[in-house]
Amino acid sequence: MRNAEYARLLAQTAALIEISGGNVYRVRAFQKAARTVEKLPISLEEAMNDGPLTRLPGIGKSIAADLVSIRDSGSFELYNELRQSLPDGILGLMQVQGLGPKKVKALYTHLEVGDLASLEKAVEDGTIAQLPGFGAKTQDNIRREIARLRRQAGRRPLPMAIMVAGPIVEALRAVEAVERAEVGGSVRRRRETVKDVDFVVASTDPEAVMEAFVNLDGVREVIARGSTKTSVILDGEFQADLRVVAPEAFGSALHHFTGSKEHHVELRKRAKSMGLKISEYGVFKVDAPEGTPPVASRTEQDVYAALGLAWIPPEMRENTGEIAAAEADALPSLLSAADIQGDLHMHTTASDGSHTIAQMAEAARDFGHKYIVITDHSQASVVANGLGPDRLRQHMIDIDAANEAIDGIEIKKGIEVDILKDGSLDLPGDLLDELDYVVGSVHASMKQDRQTMTERLLKAISSGHIHALGHPTGRLLGGRDPFEFDFQAIIQACLKHRVALEINASAGRMDLKDEHARLAAQAGVPLVINTDSHTTTGFAQIHFGVGIARRAWLEPHHVLNTLPWDEMMNWYKGA
Numbered sequence: 346m347r348n349a350e351y352a353r354l355l356a357q358t359a360a361l362i363e364i365s366g367g368n369v370y371r372v373r374a375f376q377k378a379a380r381t382v383e384k385l386p387i388s389l390e391e392a393m394n395d396g397p398l399t400r401l402p403g404i405g406k407s408i409a410a411d412l413v414s415i416r417d418s419g420s421f422e423l424y425n426e427l428r429q430s431l432p433d434g435i436l437g438l439m440q441v442q443g444l445g446p447k448k449v450k451a452l453y454t455h456l457e458v459g460d461l462a463s464l465e466k467a468v469e470d471g472t473i474a475q476l477p478g479f480g481a482k483t484q485d486n487i488r489r490e491i492a493r494l495r496r497q498a499g500r501r502p503l504p505m506a507i508m509v510a511g512p513i514v515e516a517l518r519a520v521e522a523v524e525r526a527e528v529g530g531s532v533r534r535r536r537e538t539v540k541d542v543d544f545v546v547a548s549t550d551p552e553a554v555m556e557a558f559v560n561l562d563g564v565r566e567v568i569a570r571g572s573t574k575t576s577v578i579l580d581g582e583f584q585a586d587l588r589v590v591a592p593e594a595f596g597s598a599l600h601h602f603t604g605s606k607e608h609h610v611e612l613r614k615r616a617k618s619m620g621l622k623i624s625e626y627g628v629f630k631v632d633a634p635e636g637t638p639p640v641a642s643r644t645e646q647d648v649y650a651a652l653g654l655a656w657i658p659p660e661m662r663e664n665t666g667e668i669a670a671a672e673a674d675a676l677p678s679l680l681s682a683a684d685i686q687g688d689l690h691m692h693t694t695a696s697d698g699s700h701t702i703a704q705m706a707e708a709a710r711d712f713g714h715k716y717i718v719i720t721d722h723s724q725a726s727v728v729a730n731g732l733g734p735d736r737l738r739q740h741m742i743d744i745d746a747a748n749e750a751i752d753g754i755e756i757k758k759g760i761e762v763d764i765l766k767d768g769s770l771d772l773p774g775d776l777l778d779e780l781d782y783v784v785g786s787v788h789a790s791m792k793q794d795r796q797t798m799t800e801r802l803l804k805a806i807s808s809g810h811i812h813a814l815g816h817p818t819g820r821l822l823g824g825r826d827p828f829e830f831d832f833q834a835i836i837q838a839c840l841k842h843r844v845a846l847e848i849n850a851s852a853g854r855m856d857l858k859d860e861h862a863r864l865a866a867q868a869g870v871p872l873v874i875n876t877d878s879h880t881t882t883g884f885a886q887i888h889f890g891v892g893i894a895r896r897a898w899l900e901p902h903h904v905l906n907t908l909p910w911d912e913m914m915n916w917y918k919g920a
């Protein structure tokens with residue numbers, strides 16, 4: 346089991362104790378232990394083998410025993426007791442933004458709300474607004490949230506699926522009987538939310554593959570086991586199917602189970618017009634006698650070639666023009682993670698990050714970056730311990746000192762300045778101009794109406810003091826809807842004032858989304874892909890941003906931080 350799974354159970358336990366009115370110190374103890382496990386740089390199970398877990402901060406004897414129990418049985422006594430004493434749907438209520446354990450407790454004890462359905466009923470009855478500490482505004486927010494969760498309908502953020510599926514594909518590739526293994530489906534297409542996970546494996550010994558699969562770490566429960574298809578539940582409650590095919594049919598099977606449906610409908614039409622038919626077993630001539638081998642099936646390249654097309658990257662298979670582009674041999678040369686030279690958005694202990702400037706810089710260098718910009722929060726972000734002018738001045742000195750001390754990476758001075766309610770910036774312009782790079786972001790008053798928000802962003806973009814608009818739509822993937830504004834107006838302003846739009850790659854955001862990034866690039870507005878890292882382990886999230894960029898058909902030249910620093914800054918100078 347992965348660390349994140351252990352951490353999730355501990356954090357859920359903390360919430361359940363709080364909802365059931367338990368001891369507040371116990372709540373904190375579980376929260377603290379969850380954080381420790383989540384941030385642990387090695388696997389918790391390795392740590393268990395190395396000695397008692399009580400050597401880790403925040404892990405006492407009792408929680409250490411709980412963790413061992415989770416390893417051995419998937420759960421532990423206190424957790425089971427709490428789950429039994431509370432309604433099944435109670436944890437689902439925590440998906441509603443704005444409902445923490447305290448509010449869930451109030452809803453449960455006063456209104457007997459124990460799941461989303463009873464919450465919805467209470468909203469319709471108007472009883473929530475009368476609860477102490479709630480009010481009409483909260484009730485409206487909850488109503489919106491329920492609608493959002495309904496739209497999501499079982500789809501979950503891609504990063505969660507990748508974190509679970511990635512190690513499983515790696516483990517499958519290490520199985521002796523496996524010739525090739527890939528994850529297919531919307532995970533492979535990097536769609537921002539996914540329902541389930543598909544694995545496709547090439548092997549001449551399916552039985553051995555199935556046996557290895559059901560015993561893999563991360564596979565929690567077997568639903569149905571067959572000789573060519575096995576269905577399981579993975580960690581994180583993802584349902585997954587594994588299909589094992591003969592090596593000569595791997596390409597057509599992977600293609601089939603990658604989708605999308607819309608892409609395949611177009612391909613089938615095309616095949617038909619060529620006297621061909623296409624299935625998971627290959628591309629066949631329609632008029633060939635039964636039992637005739639396929640025209641193509643071994644690789645995806647073969648499958649596309651049989652249809653007169655260049656191989657189309659999975660991220661583009663959405664029927665948004667990729668088939669015509671492939672036919673004309675005009676597919677873009679998509680950006681890849683290796684093209685990214687630096688990260689322009691990250692936090693340190695100076696605001697709400699977990700690591701120092703030096704720690705972040707060394708981790709970024711080891712990750713392969715040539716430069717980074719340290720962009721802590723500005724003063725308006727009080728909960729994030731944002732910097733006012735005096736602290737920023739000292740911070741600039743500290744960044745310069747780190748840059749002097751650390752070799753192999755350029756450390757640039759920046760800030761993530763709050764775009765205030767009225768569109769003004771949270772720090773004086775002349776101070777911002779002393780920095781190397783400024784990301785401007787909205788962090789508060791996100792429910793402004795479309796026109797107010799548009800004007801607010803336009804004012805910031807035209808200020809002349811920001812280089813990029815950070816997490817432009819403010820959405821939290823699977824957590825908060827984007828705020829509303831006139832995207833075309835923002836694109837035009839960015840073009841005019843030379844401001845880049847950020848693809849914020851952090852797993853919880855993924856903002857901009859693919860369609861918006863594509864629109865921006867088509868209009869000539871450059872993108873920057875940043876991780877907004879708050880810890881040294883955050884840099885790898887760049888892959889999530891690169892996935893968005895590839896879905897947006899972006900090539901390296903569309904993204905500024907594929908350039909060396911000086912060349913990147915030339916764009917800002919209009920050179």
Ligand SMILES: [Zn+2]
Pocket residue numbers: 761786788815816
């Ligand atoms: Zn931010």
Ligand SMILES: [Zn+2]
Pocket residue numbers: 690691692761877
């Ligand atoms: Zn940030």
